């Protein structure tokens with residue numbers, strides 16, 4: 003499958019007179035293939051919005067290469083802009099115009115028919131409120147309007163920066179099915195999000211960013227599998243034997259975390275090894291199951307942003323990977 | 333792909349534009365209204381009445397004068413002295429009221445004269461429209477930046493400089509249209525006052541040409557104000573930036589500098605003040621007179637003068653224009669949109 007979006011070695015340093023330089027992107031790489039729904043994940047301030055802005059020509063990078071729909075950007079941006087629909091960060095619109103006015107002005111500027119304006123308003127569920135001023139909208143309604151504006155040009159690539167922000171559960175579900183539908187119709191969707199359960203549900207693949215560098219990427223299943231790390235949970239016939247069993251496994255080279263009436267064992271090659279090792283010493287496993295991982299725990303592990311009791315984590319405390327090549331390959 | 337069309341719609345959809353235009357139209361309408369109310373055309377009856385009144389006043393004054401003379405002569409006959417101090421030499425003979433002091437003109441009501449008064453009124457019109465154009469221009473692009481509308485637009489039209497210049501072009505074009513329409517209405521209104529409620533005066537082609545030229549200078553000023561407002565707001569990415577600079581310039585130049593020059597007794601200090609150049613642009617030249625150099629106690633004196641020409645004004649205003657547009661384009665090209 004051809005790449006619809008390709009970024010390599012992207013660098014961006016923000017300079018401000020007061021606070022000096024801040025490196026937001028530090029050799030970031032990303033690839034999105036055609037027809038996917040791609041999740042773009044990272045803690046606050048990790049550089050997601052910066053990446054999307056750079057890609058869309060709103061900010062100038064300090065280094066790196068980017069292509070959109072096979073064309074180098076920002077040079078070819080005027081040619082591809084008509085095929086890329088995007089919302090960046092919290093959607094902002096002129097507060098005194100109605101949704102309909104806002105979209106029809108964009109449609110005029112972009113040569114889109116008026117009919118399409120009505121279509122997208124219907125699609126995002128704003129039909130009946132389209133004549134109200136945007137000032138009177140809730141956050142979720144503004145978000146819907148933003149999605150509508152991105153869909154207006156029937157893009158081949160749709161880029162959404164935290165589209166679920168402010169949506170109600172119904173809205174999130176609608177957004178999910180909307181995106182699935184768009185992907186099925188051949189559109190490629192890139193969405194940055196914090197709602198990881200959501201991402202896990204709708205994304206085919208993900209890129210995880212931390213402190214301006216890629217820390218993991220690939221199909222969701224692969225990323226999860228790699229981070230299950232072959233971990234298993236072990237229960238014994240008698241719970242009293244757990245501590246002895248733990249010592250045996252540690253001595254044999256596994257990593258063990260006690261958890262209530264069971265052990266979580268990682269760093270083992272095959273689950274069967276656990277059974278064998280314990281059986282050799284006369285302890286019998288009553289239950290052996292692979293550790294279930296979800297994207298959230300993988301995310302927290304990779305970015306090292308899991309909350310620690312009694313500590314207030316600061317926004318820039320997240321994982322720093324050695325280099326852009328150090329990610330988790332597929 | 334019609335960005336200009338979309339921008340024209342956006343400009344006139346904006347509340348700032350609509351409200352300001354409405355207020356401007358109402359405000360401007362007050363001027364011709366005030367003139368029609370005050371102007372009384374010189375009809376034959378009014379003229380006759382004025383002549384009669386002039387005659388009455390003359391006769392009254394004459395009678396008073398004659399009575400005074402009689403008193404004086406009587407006093408003289410009684411042999412009183414010091415009469416010259418009270419009545420003037422020879423009982424004020426030869427100082428009596430003259431018929432020509434009491435012209436009918438003095439007793440006529442105010443009458444509007446198109447030829448004499450229309451041209452100065454254009455300066456008022458241009459001044460008001462220039463201020464409105466400055467605010468509308470600033471808010472047109474300032475609000476766009478501030479609310480994120482500009483970012484949205486750039487996602488559709490990534491060529492930033494053409495986008496900015498299209499907006500500027502739309503603004504200037506629209507302001508030209510508005511100024512032309514209001515200018516035409518203004519002219520028609522005052523012409524009608526002159527025609528039906530006053531006097532037109534002798535309107536030679538030369539007079540019309542002169543009015544036309546003044547109109548053109550006014551239009552230039554309005555468009556310049558719109559452009560400067562637009563450029564300042566675009567550089568600052570906020571309407572308030574332009575308004576702040578505008579108000580700041582007025583305070584510093586028109587008040588601050590004036591006071592400082594007065595204190596330091598700078599000769600021809602006015603030549604460093606912005607409004608001098610605006611006036612000079614409008615009136616073709618402005619003469620600054622240094623009355624301080626004269627000491628009238630020692631008799632008559634011709635104070636030194638300094639003339640600011642409209643050519644000098646156009647150099648200054650042109651430089652401001654170039655600087656503004658260049659700054660706006662440069663910041664559009666180079667600065668990140670965040």
Ligand SMILES: Nc1ncnc2c1ncn2[C@@H]1O[C@H](COP(=O)(O)OP(=O)(O)O)[C@@H](O)[C@H]1O
Pocket residue numbers: 016017018024025026044045046047048049050051052053670
């Ligand atoms: N305009 C800006 N000026 C200076 N620093 C910025 C600017 N925008 C973002 N940053 C910094 O760049 C880093 C990445 O920000 P961003 O890309 O917005 O993160 P996120 O992943 O939450 O979208 C943050 O540390 C942020 O403080």
Ligand SMILES: [Mg+2]
Pocket residue numbers: 050051052091163
């Ligand atoms: Mg962000």
